[in-house]
Amino acid sequence: MDKLLFLSIALSALNIFIIVYAYSLSFFPVKWRKKVDQDTLVGLALIFFTMITMFVWIIYFYFQIFKPFDKIAMFT
Secondary structure, three states, X not given: OHHHHHHHHXXXXXXXXXXXXXXXXXXOOXXXXXXXXXXXXXXXXXXXXXXXXXXXXXXXXXXXXXXXXXXXXXXX
């Protein structure tokens, strides 16, 4: 469970970094943004990393709330 919590926090930190980077893209010069042309890539990364982060947190809280492995351990 600790590894899943660490993974959730790490993905959340990466997601926050991508959100801040996407917000700061508007501060770069238009000439540089057209040269690099990464607005679409940043948008797709933001969508998919947010989705992955959400699913990892849902899995973590599922295991925290229902603790499905505790019942298996009782019978062994």
